[in-house]
Amino acid sequence: MEIETLAWLQTTEGGRLLVHAAQAWADHPGDPVRVASVVRRLEPDAEKAAAATTQAQLRERAAAKFGESATRMFFTPDALEQATRSRVAEHRATRLAAAIPGGSVIDLGCGIGGDLLAFARAGLIAAGLESDPVRAAMAQANLAALGLAGAVQVGDATTVDLSGFDAAFADPARRSGRGRVFDVEGWTPPWSWVLALLTRRSLVKVAPGIGHELVPPGVEAEWVSDGGDVKEAVLWSPSLSTTDRRATVIGERGLATITEEDDPGADVRDVGAYLYEPDGAVIRAGLVTAVAAGVDGGLVDPHIAYVTSDESFRTPFARGYRVLEHLPYREKQLRAALHERGVGRLTIKKRGVQVVPEELRKRLALKGENEATVVLTRVAGQGTALLVEPF
Numbered sequence: 275m276e277i278e279t280l281a282w283l284q285t286t287e288g289g290r291l292l293v294h295a296a297q298a299w300a301d302h303p304g305d306p307v308r309v310a311s312v313v314r315r316l317e318p319d320a321e322k323a324a325a326a327t328t329q330a331q332l333r334e335r336a337a338a339k340f341g342e343s344a345t346r347m348f349f350t351p352d353a354l355e356q357a358t359r360s361r362v363a364e365h366r367a368t369r370l371a372a373a374i375p376g377g378s379v380i381d382l383g384c385g386i387g388g389d390l391l392a393f394a395r396a397g398l399i400a401a402g403l404e405s406d407p408v409r410a411a412m413a414q415a416n417l418a419a420l421g422l423a424g425a426v427q428v429g430d431a432t433t434v435d436l437s438g439f440d441a442a443f444a445d446p447a448r449r450s451g452r453g454r455v456f457d458v459e460g461w462t463p464p465w466s467w468v469l470a471l472l473t474r475r476s477l478v479k480v481a482p483g484i485g486h487e488l489v490p491p492g493v494e495a496e497w498v499s500d501g502g503d504v505k506e507a508v509l510w511s512p513s514l515s516t517t518d519r520r521a522t523v524i525g526e527r528g529l530a531t532i533t534e535e536d537d538p539g540a541d542v543r544d545v546g547a548y549l550y551e552p553d554g555a556v557i558r559a560g561l562v563t564a565v566a567a568g569v570d571g572g573l574v575d576p577h578i579a580y581v582t583s584d585e586s587f588r589t590p591f592a593r594g595y596r597v598l599e600h601l602p603y604r605e606k607q608l609r610a611a612l613h614e615r616g617v618g619r620l621t622i623k624k625r626g627v628q629v630v631p632e633e634l635r636k637r638l639a640l641k642g643e644n645e646a647t648v649v650l651t652r653v654a655g656q657g658t659a660l661l662v663e664p665f
Contacts (some may be wrong), residue, residue, distance in 0.1 A: 275325050275328070275350070275358070275408060276321070276408075277407060277408055277586055279321055279322060279412050280325075280348060280408065280411050280412065280415060281411075282322060283322075283325060283326065283329065283348070284415055284418075284419075288322070289324070289325045291313070291316060291317050291322065291323075292326050292329060292330060294308070294312075294315045294316050294326070295326040295327050295329070296330040296333065296334075296345070296481040298312040298313055298327075298330070299330045299334055300329060302390075302466050303509050306327070306331070307558065309327055309330075309331075309550065310323070310324070310327050311593040311607040313326055313327045315330065316399060329348060329349065332349040332350075332351065333345055333347065333349070333478040333621065335354065335371075336349055336354055336357075338359075339354070339357060339359045339360060339388075340357075340360050340388070341360060343360070343391075343420055346388070346416075346419040346420060347416045347417050347419060347420070348386065348412040348416060348419070349412070349548055350386065350409065350412070351388055351409065352586075353385045353386040353409055353412070353660035354386070356385060356396075356445075356447075357385060357386060357388035358388050358389055358390070358392075358445075358479070358505070358506070359505060360392065361500055361501055361524050362393075362498055362500050362505050362506065362524065363388055363389045363391070363392035364392045364395065364396070364591070365498065365524060365529060366389070366392065366477070366479075366498075366508060366520065367389070367393045367395065367396035367398065368396050370393070370396070370398065370441060370443075370477065370514070371393075371396035371397055371398050373441075373514050374398070374440045374441055374475075375397075375562075376397060376399070377394050377398060377399065377440035377441060378398065378400075378401065378438075378439045378440045378441070379398050379399070379400055379401070379439060379440065379441045379442065379443055380401045380402070380403060380434070380439045380441075380442050380443070381393065381400065381401070381402045381403065381443050382403050382431035382434070382442055382443065382444040382471075383403065383404060383405070383412065383431050383444060383445060383446070383447070384402030384403060384404045384409075384410075384413050384426060384455035385404060385409050385445075386409055386412040386413050386416060387402060387414075387416045387417060387424075387426065389443060389445070390402045390413055390416075390417065390424055390426070391416060391417065391420060391422060393424075394417065394422040394423055394424045395422065399423075399424075400422075400423070400424040400425075400602070401424065401425050401426070401427070401439070402414075402424065402426040403426070403427055403428075403429045403430075403431055403434055404426060404427075404428060404429075405427075405428065405429065405431070406428075407412070407428050408428065410426050410428045411426075413426045417503070424513055428451065431444065431463060432463050432467055436474065440475065441475045441476060441477070441495040441514070442471060442474065442475070442476040442477075443476065443477050443478070443479075444468070444471060444476070444477075444478045444479070445461070445478070445479040446460055446461040446462060446463055446464075446467075446468060446478070446479075446480070447461060447462040448481055458484075458488065461571035465488075465512055465634060467555045468480075468509075469490060469532065471511075472490060472493055472509060472511045472512075473511070474511065474513075475511055475514060476511045476514075477508055477509065477510050477511065477514060478508065478509045479506050479507070479508055480506070480507050480508070480509060481507065482497060482504045482506055482507050482554075482555075483507075483558075484507050484559055486519075486560065489518075490511065492512035492515065493509050493510065493511060493512060493515060494509070494510040494514070494515030494516065494517055494518060494519070494520060495507055495508075495510075495518070495519055495520070495559070496508045496509075496510065496519075496520040496521075496522055496555075497521050497522070497555040497556075497559045498521075498522045498523075498524065498555055499521075499522070499523050499524065499553050499554050499555035500524045501524070501525065501526075501528075501553070501554070502525075502553065504553075504554035504555050504558055505553070507558065514613055516533075517533040517534055517535060518534055518643065519533065519534045519559045519560060519561065520532070520533045520534075520559060521533075521553065521555040521558070521559040521561050521591065522555060523553050523555055523556070523590050523591055525590055527590075530590035531592065532556065532559075532561055532564055532565075532568075532591055533560065533561075534560075534564070534566045536561070536567075536568070537561055537563055537564035537567065538563075538564075539562040539563050539567070539573045540566035540567050540571070540573055540581075541572045541573070541575055542572055542573045542574070542575060543571070543572035543573070543574075543582065543644045544582075544653075545574055545582045545597060545600070545658075545660065546571065546581065546582045546583050546584040546585075546597070547583070547584050547585075547586075547596065547597055548569075548571075548583050548585065548587075548594060548595065548596060548597060549574075549580060549581070549582050549594070549595045549597050549649060549653040549660060549662055550565060550566075550569055550571070550580070550581040550582070550583065550587075550589070550593070550594050550595070551579075551580060551581075551592055551593045551594075551595070551623070552565045552579055552580075552591060552592045553592060553593075554582060554593050556592070557579045561591075561611075562579045562581065564591075565581050565591050565592050566581040566583075568587070568589055568591065569585065569587040569589060569592070570583055570584075570585050570587075571580060571583025571584070571585070574651065574652070574653045574654070574658075575626065575652045575653055575654060575655060577626065577652075578625055578626040578651055578652055579625060579634030580625060580649070580651055582597075586665065593664065594664070594665050595647070595649070595662035595663060595664055595665065596662060596663045596664075597660055597661075597662055597663055598662060598663055599660070599661040600658065600659070600661075600662045601648065601659040601660070601661050602658060602659060603650070603656075603658055603659045605634070605638075608638070608648075608659055609637075609638045609640075611641075612638060612640055612646065612648075613640065613641075613642065615642070615644060615661075616642035616643055616644045617640050617642045617644045617645070617646040618640050618641050618642035618644060618645070618648070619640075619644075619645040620635055620638065620640055620645075620646055620647070620648060621645075621646070621647040621648070622634060622635060622648055622650065623647065623648070623649045623650070624646075624649070624650040624651065625649075625651045626651050626652045627650050627651060627652060627657055629650050631664070646661060647661070647662050647663065647664060648661055648662070649662055
């Protein structure tokens, strides 16, 4: 999209066309050709009609990340894919606002402004810097569309003077034209720039799979999950950190956080009446034993992220299962045991064993009327099958 077209879409006439395009998507879901035809009948200019059609489609997709706000925002396909979910961005912004109340933050490489919006909503003085002129214009347009204060400028994050800001935020690009980049020095900006940024008051969003050994001393690494999916890790510079490792879990009932200070450690023990599957953020943060301590339990194996206990607990940091039976681990005997119990629909959860659930399910060829969940894992180093019931 050209900047001029984006500007036109923000006019009264452009807004009417966006509403018309959104209604066309609602009337003809999954049929982009029909939608484009409907929009073209109202707007003969091909570029304007195409832009409105694309924005209507992207707004519909963006609702999962931005909620109702998506209906007023502007996107590019790549920028939407890369944008942080609003609940995750709001958690990060709220935490920063608590550390620098009423302070200023610059978003280095702000994209279409997803994080910038969260900073502004949290009461921070928000400024964005973006090298792509179209994305920069969209970020400014999104601030305006949602009635939020903030400024966006086109520029290079690696050369801007940060002295006028209380904090800086960055989300280095981890993709290239050939796909995902796993070498941290291949990020844009590279890891060396990230390390330099972390010497001042800053926070940096990084890949959830970042190795603990890469985190500099004094920097807090926080892993965040939303709805059970690990979304990101954030590095908080020493002037903002409060611990070394943290797991934050965002769910329908709110937010919970656990740190290494909550981790007294835990021993390996026999499988008890209950099994707990820690949230991915907890596992990434290396805080599985903190969950074990929280449920008065232990580990099933020193190298497996399953926790067991004799007690039933509700915890935001793990999903709980009641252990019903120990079943045979070998496939032939497992199939016989499941047939005997009339199981036809089977959920297979596995950890620490060489099993592909989809392939195993086909080979088991179950035909019963009952539904069951089986956990395949190692217990004290031995392959084990547990028949469990979620609670």
